[in-house]
Amino acid sequence: MSKNSTGTTLVYFLAGAAVGAAIALLYAPDDGKSIRDSIGSKKDDLLDQAARASSAVVKSARDKFSKVSDQVDSTLADVQSAVGPD
Numbered sequence: 001m002s003k004n005s006t007g008t009t010l011v012y013f014l015a016g017a018a019v020g021a022a023i024a025l026l027y028a029p030d031d032g033k034s035i036r037d038s039i040g041s042k043k044d045d046l047l048d049q050a051a052r053a054s055s056a057v058v059k060s061a062r063d064k065f066s067k068v069s070d071q072v073d074s075t076l077a078d079v080q081s082a083v084g085p086d
Contacts, residue, residue, distance in 0.1 A: 025035050
């Protein structure tokens, strides 16, 4: 199975899951306001999780960039001292 076919299959699967979830909510015994409140609460939770995850990724990337930058500076200084002054 090619990557494109796998990706397409995954998209269709997720779309089907979303439709199924929406239908399940429509047939749920709760009233509309309760369902909307629940959806809003879950949306807010997911947005908070996404914000925390993205912050963690950005911090990790900055830390790694800083570490690599320091290593490059150190290596450059070692090479310059080994080669000597111009």
